[in-house]
Amino acid sequence: MSETHAETVTFVRDTMLPPVLPPVGERGAVKWLRENLFSTPLNIALTVAGLGAIWWLVTASLPWWLNSVWNASSLGECRQIVAANAGEGATGACWAMIRERWHQFLFGFYPPAQWWRPVLSFGLLFAALAPVLFAGQKRNLSIILGVVAAYLLVTLYLASAPGLPFVLALVLIGGLLALAQMMPGRLLWFTLIYPALCFWLLWGGSIWSPIVAMAGFGVLYAVFRLASPLIGLAPAAGAGIVAAVLWWLYAEAPVVSALHGAFPIFLQSINSDQFGGFLLAIVIGVTGITFSLPIGILLALGRQSDMLIVKSLSVGFIEFIRGVPLITLLFTASLLLQYFLPPGTNFDIILRVIILVTFFAAAYLAEVIRGGLAALPRGQYEAADALGLDYWRAQRLIILPQALKVSIPAIVSTFIGLFKDTTLVAFVGLMDPLKGVTQIVRADIAWKGIYWEPYIFVGVIFFLICFSMSRYSMYLERKLKTDHR
Amino acid sequence: MAMATDVPKEGFRLSMLIYDTRYRSYTIQLVVLVLFAMAVAWLLNNTVHNLALRGKEFNYGFLWQRAGYDIGQHLIPYTNDDNHFRALLVGLLNTAVVAFFGCIFATILGVVVGVLRLSRNWLVSRLMTVYVETFRNVPLLLWILLSYVILSEVTPLPKDFKVTDEMIAAGEAPKASMMLFDSIAVTNRGTNIPAPLFERGLGTLDLGFMSLNLTFWAIAALIAASIWVNHRIVASARATQESTGVRPVTWWKSLLVLFAPVIALLVALGFHLEIPALKGFNFQGGILVAHSFTALLIALTLYTAAFIAEIVRAGIMAISRGQSEAAFALGLRPNRTMSLIILPQALRVIIPPLISQYLNLTKNTSLGIAVSYLDLRGTLGGITLNQTGRELECMLLMMLIYLTISLTISTLMNMYNRSVQLKVR
Structure with missing residues (x-):
C-alpha cells in the first residue's frame, strides 16, 4: 500500500501525533468556572451577587467571631476586653456567657450534684436506640456502644458521678457490648426496659415504682397467654388489658410501698x-x-x-x-x-x-x-x-x-x-x-x-x-x- | 355435572359477632361507639362538676362587656371602651394580616430560592442549600425572637435621626438616616412608613354593629372589577386565537383596564402619602408599624420560604426529563418550555403541599405571643382570658375560630387544586 502512495502523495504520516491538551478554556478549573459560574450573563450576575453576599457576611461577622471572649463575668467586661484587644468600636462575641x-x-x-443522671440517661438513650436504628448490624451496633461507653466514661467523670452508679453504668454498657457481639437481636430487650430506667434516673424516687409499673405489661402478657387458649385471641387481649389496668390502679401503690419498705433503693426525687x-x-x-x-x-x-x-x-x-x-x-x-x-x-x-x-x-x-x-x-x-x-x-x-x-x-x-x-x-x-x-x-x-x-x-x-x-x-x-x- | 349444593343455612349464633367477618365490623363499631360515648359523657360530667365546684357557668355573655385594654395595632377602629368581641375581631384581623402578607412574601421568596437551588450555577445553588437547611432545622421561635431582639436593640434611637444646625455647619451626617427617599424610618420604637391619605375621602358608613370605610371598599371593588374585565379580555383573546389561529394584541388593553380606573379614582379622591417626619423626640405622621409585627412577618416569611423552596424544587424535579426534551424537540425555547x-x-405536584404550608404559616402566627403581638391568641386567648377568667369559653372559641380558618383555607385551596389537577377519565 505505502509503495503505491509513495508515488502519488508527497507525504504520508506513519506515526501518531502526540495527543494535544484541550484548549485552556476547555479544561481544568477554567472550564469548571465557565460551566458552573459564568455560563450565561444571568449566571454571571448571580455569581457576582452570591460573591457579594458572602463578602458582606464575612466582613460583617468575621471580626465578631475572631474577637470572641471566653473569660469574663459580665457583658460589660467582655466589651472592655474586646475594646482593649481590638481597639475602640470593635465588635466581639461574648462566649463567656455560655461558659458561665x-x-x-x-x-x-437540675441539682448540680445529680447531673450525672441526665448525662447517663442521654448516653444510654443511644444504646437503646442503636438496636432499632441499625437492626442486626453487628459492626454499627458495636461502634455506637463503644462510643457510648467512651462518652459515659468521660462525662460521668466530669459530672462527678458517685462510685456505685459509675461502676454499674460501665458494667451495663460492657454487658450490652458483649451482647451485641453474641446475640445482637437480644439488645432490643434493653430498648424495651429503657423508658422505665430513664424515667427512674431522671425523676428519681424509689426504683420499685417503674419496675412495678412495667410489671403491669407482664401481667397483661401473662393473662393474655393463659386466657387465649380458653376464650380466643380478641377476648384474651381485652382481659389482659383489663387486668393490667386493674394492676396499675389498685395493686401498684401497695406493692411499691411494700417492696420499698423491704428493699429501699432510691434516688433523690x-x-x-x-x-x-x-x-x-x-x-x-x-x-x-x-x-x-x-x-x-x-x-x-x-x-x-x-x-x-x-x-x-x-x-x-x-x-x-x-x-x-x-x-x-x-x-x-x-x-x-x-x-x-x-x-x-x-x-x-x-x-x-x-x-x-x-x-x-x-x-x-x-x-x-x-x-x-x-x-x-x-x-x-x-x-x-x-x-x-x-x-x-x-x-x-x-x-x-x-x-x-x-x-x-x-x-x-x-x-x-x-x-x-x-x-x-x-x-x-x-x-x-x-x-x-x-x-x-x-x-x-x-x-x-x-x-x-x-x-x-x-x-x-x-x-x-x-x-x-x-x-x-x-x-x-x-x-x-x-x-x- | 355435579350440581353445586347450596351452602347450608346456619342459624345466627352469638359467637358469629366475633368470629364472622360479616358481623365483626358491627361489633367493633358498636364497642368503639359505646367507649367513645362513655368518654365524652365522662368528660362532660367532669366539666359540669368542675364548673359547679368553681361557681362558674358556661356562657359567652362576657364578650359584650367592656374590654378595657388597648391594642397597639388595630385595623378597624378600636378603643379600650369597646367590648371583648370587638377586641377579638381586632385580634383576628391582626392574625389575618400577618398570615396574608406572610403567605405572599414566603411564596415569592420560596419560589425564587427553589428555582435557584436547581440552577446550574454552583455557587448560588450551594448558597441556597445553606439557607434552606439553616432555616428548616432551627425552630421558628428562634427566628421570631432573634428578629425582634435585633430590630428593637440594634436599630437607632429616634434622636439619632436629628440634624441640628451645628451638624450642618460642621458638614456631619446624622448617626442614622431614613430609607427609600427619606420615606421610611426604622427606629427602636418601630418602623415609620408613609400613610395613604385622601383629601376627599368617601367617609364611613355606620351600620350600627360595625362601620365600613367606604374609601377602602370603593378602591377594593374597583380593583376587583378591573381584574374581572381583564380576565374577560384575555378569555376572549384566547377564544379568538383558538378559532382563527391569530391572537389579538391585548397587552395595552390589559394595562389600560388594570391601572387607568384605579389611578383615576385615586386622583379623584385626592390621594397623597403622609411621610413621617422627626418632630421633637419622635417621628410624627405616617404609620408606626410595631416591631412585633415586623419581626413576626420576617421570621414567618424566611422560615416558611425555606419549606416552600423545597416543595418547589421537588415539584420541578418530579417532571421527567423526557418532558423538557420533547419540548425542545418541538422547537420550544427554554423560557417557553418552562412556562x-x-x-x-x-x-400539580406543588400545590397540595403548598396549601399545608400556608395553613402552617397561619397557625404559626400564634407564636406572635413570644413578641407580644396581639393576634387572636393575644387578645381572646390572652388578655380577655386573664381578665374574665373564662378559660373554657375563651379556649373553645379560639380553637373553633382557628379550626374554621384552617378548614376554610384548605377547602378553598383544594377547590383550586381540583381545577388544575390532571383530568383523568
Missing part, C-alpha cells in the same frame, strides 16, 4: 419544675416521637378503614388537631385539663405537655402515613387477601412495611417538626432552652443586652440534632431502596 |  451558664442551657435547674434546657426538650421530643408513631399508624389505618364510625372518629380527631395551632393545645394542657378531669386530679405538667405534643405529632403522622398507604397499588391489598391473611397480618406483613418505607422522609420531617416544637413549651411556663433559659440569662444584670450568643448557641445545637435526623432518614431511604430505578 | 410544559405540570 452552659449548665442552665443543658439541665435547667427531682421535681418537674427543676427540668429545663435541652434536657427538657430531649425528654419531650424523644417521648413524643416514640409514642406518636404507633398512634399515628393506628389513626391512619382508622382513617382508611371501611368501618364508618371508626373512620369518622379518626377523621374528626386528625382534622381537629391539625386545624388548631400547637400553642392552643399546650394551653389546653395547662388551663383546661383541670376542667376535664375529675376534681382534685393534678398530674405532672411535663406529662400533660408530652401527651398533647404526642397527639399533635400523631395527627400529622397519620396524614403522612395515609399518603404512603394510598400510594400502594391496590393489587398489594388484593394479593394479601388472596393469600388468606387476616387484616392485622396483612397490614403487618404486606401493607405497612411498604407504606412506611414510602413515607420515611415525611415521617422524619414530622419528627423534626416535633422536636423543634418542643420550644413552644416555654409558653406554659416550662423552661425550654430557647425562650425560657435565654430569658433568664438575659434578665441577669450581668448579661443584659446579649442576644446573638445565646441564640446562636441554642440554634446550633438544634441544627445539629435536626440535621442529623434528616441525614439518617436519607441513609435509611437508601438502605431500604429495593427497586432498580 | 408551557414544566410549570403547569409541576404546579
Whole structure:
C-alpha cells in the first residue's frame, strides 16, 4: 500500500501525533468556572451577587467571631476586653456567657450534684436506640456502644458521678457490648426496659415504682397467654388489658410501698419544675416521637378503614388537631385539663405537655402515613387477601412495611417538626432552652443586652440534632431502596 | 355435572359477632361507639362538676362587656371602651394580616430560592442549600425572637435621626438616616412608613354593629372589577386565537383596564402619602408599624420560604426529563418550555403541599405571643382570658375560630387544586 502512495502523495504520516491538551478554556478549573459560574450573563450576575453576599457576611461577622471572649463575668467586661484587644468600636462575641451558664442551657435547674443522671440517661438513650436504628448490624451496633461507653466514661467523670452508679453504668454498657457481639437481636430487650430506667434516673424516687409499673405489661402478657387458649385471641387481649389496668390502679401503690419498705433503693426525687434546657426538650421530643408513631399508624389505618364510625372518629380527631395551632393545645394542657378531669386530679405538667405534643405529632403522622398507604397499588391489598391473611397480618406483613418505607422522609420531617416544637413549651411556663433559659440569662444584670450568643448557641445545637435526623432518614431511604430505578 | 349444593343455612349464633367477618365490623363499631360515648359523657360530667365546684357557668355573655385594654395595632377602629368581641375581631384581623402578607412574601421568596437551588450555577445553588437547611432545622421561635431582639436593640434611637444646625455647619451626617427617599424610618420604637391619605375621602358608613370605610371598599371593588374585565379580555383573546389561529394584541388593553380606573379614582379622591417626619423626640405622621409585627412577618416569611423552596424544587424535579426534551424537540425555547410544559405540570405536584404550608404559616402566627403581638391568641386567648377568667369559653372559641380558618383555607385551596389537577377519565 505505502509503495503505491509513495508515488502519488508527497507525504504520508506513519506515526501518531502526540495527543494535544484541550484548549485552556476547555479544561481544568477554567472550564469548571465557565460551566458552573459564568455560563450565561444571568449566571454571571448571580455569581457576582452570591460573591457579594458572602463578602458582606464575612466582613460583617468575621471580626465578631475572631474577637470572641471566653473569660469574663459580665457583658460589660467582655466589651472592655474586646475594646482593649481590638481597639475602640470593635465588635466581639461574648462566649463567656455560655461558659458561665452552659449548665442552665443543658439541665435547667437540675441539682448540680445529680447531673450525672441526665448525662447517663442521654448516653444510654443511644444504646437503646442503636438496636432499632441499625437492626442486626453487628459492626454499627458495636461502634455506637463503644462510643457510648467512651462518652459515659468521660462525662460521668466530669459530672462527678458517685462510685456505685459509675461502676454499674460501665458494667451495663460492657454487658450490652458483649451482647451485641453474641446475640445482637437480644439488645432490643434493653430498648424495651429503657423508658422505665430513664424515667427512674431522671425523676428519681424509689426504683420499685417503674419496675412495678412495667410489671403491669407482664401481667397483661401473662393473662393474655393463659386466657387465649380458653376464650380466643380478641377476648384474651381485652382481659389482659383489663387486668393490667386493674394492676396499675389498685395493686401498684401497695406493692411499691411494700417492696420499698423491704428493699429501699432510691434516688433523690427531682421535681418537674427543676427540668429545663435541652434536657427538657430531649425528654419531650424523644417521648413524643416514640409514642406518636404507633398512634399515628393506628389513626391512619382508622382513617382508611371501611368501618364508618371508626373512620369518622379518626377523621374528626386528625382534622381537629391539625386545624388548631400547637400553642392552643399546650394551653389546653395547662388551663383546661383541670376542667376535664375529675376534681382534685393534678398530674405532672411535663406529662400533660408530652401527651398533647404526642397527639399533635400523631395527627400529622397519620396524614403522612395515609399518603404512603394510598400510594400502594391496590393489587398489594388484593394479593394479601388472596393469600388468606387476616387484616392485622396483612397490614403487618404486606401493607405497612411498604407504606412506611414510602413515607420515611415525611415521617422524619414530622419528627423534626416535633422536636423543634418542643420550644413552644416555654409558653406554659416550662423552661425550654430557647425562650425560657435565654430569658433568664438575659434578665441577669450581668448579661443584659446579649442576644446573638445565646441564640446562636441554642440554634446550633438544634441544627445539629435536626440535621442529623434528616441525614439518617436519607441513609435509611437508601438502605431500604429495593427497586432498580 | 355435579350440581353445586347450596351452602347450608346456619342459624345466627352469638359467637358469629366475633368470629364472622360479616358481623365483626358491627361489633367493633358498636364497642368503639359505646367507649367513645362513655368518654365524652365522662368528660362532660367532669366539666359540669368542675364548673359547679368553681361557681362558674358556661356562657359567652362576657364578650359584650367592656374590654378595657388597648391594642397597639388595630385595623378597624378600636378603643379600650369597646367590648371583648370587638377586641377579638381586632385580634383576628391582626392574625389575618400577618398570615396574608406572610403567605405572599414566603411564596415569592420560596419560589425564587427553589428555582435557584436547581440552577446550574454552583455557587448560588450551594448558597441556597445553606439557607434552606439553616432555616428548616432551627425552630421558628428562634427566628421570631432573634428578629425582634435585633430590630428593637440594634436599630437607632429616634434622636439619632436629628440634624441640628451645628451638624450642618460642621458638614456631619446624622448617626442614622431614613430609607427609600427619606420615606421610611426604622427606629427602636418601630418602623415609620408613609400613610395613604385622601383629601376627599368617601367617609364611613355606620351600620350600627360595625362601620365600613367606604374609601377602602370603593378602591377594593374597583380593583376587583378591573381584574374581572381583564380576565374577560384575555378569555376572549384566547377564544379568538383558538378559532382563527391569530391572537389579538391585548397587552395595552390589559394595562389600560388594570391601572387607568384605579389611578383615576385615586386622583379623584385626592390621594397623597403622609411621610413621617422627626418632630421633637419622635417621628410624627405616617404609620408606626410595631416591631412585633415586623419581626413576626420576617421570621414567618424566611422560615416558611425555606419549606416552600423545597416543595418547589421537588415539584420541578418530579417532571421527567423526557418532558423538557420533547419540548425542545418541538422547537420550544427554554423560557417557553418552562412556562408551557414544566410549570403547569409541576404546579400539580406543588400545590397540595403548598396549601399545608400556608395553613402552617397561619397557625404559626400564634407564636406572635413570644413578641407580644396581639393576634387572636393575644387578645381572646390572652388578655380577655386573664381578665374574665373564662378559660373554657375563651379556649373553645379560639380553637373553633382557628379550626374554621384552617378548614376554610384548605377547602378553598383544594377547590383550586381540583381545577388544575390532571383530568383523568
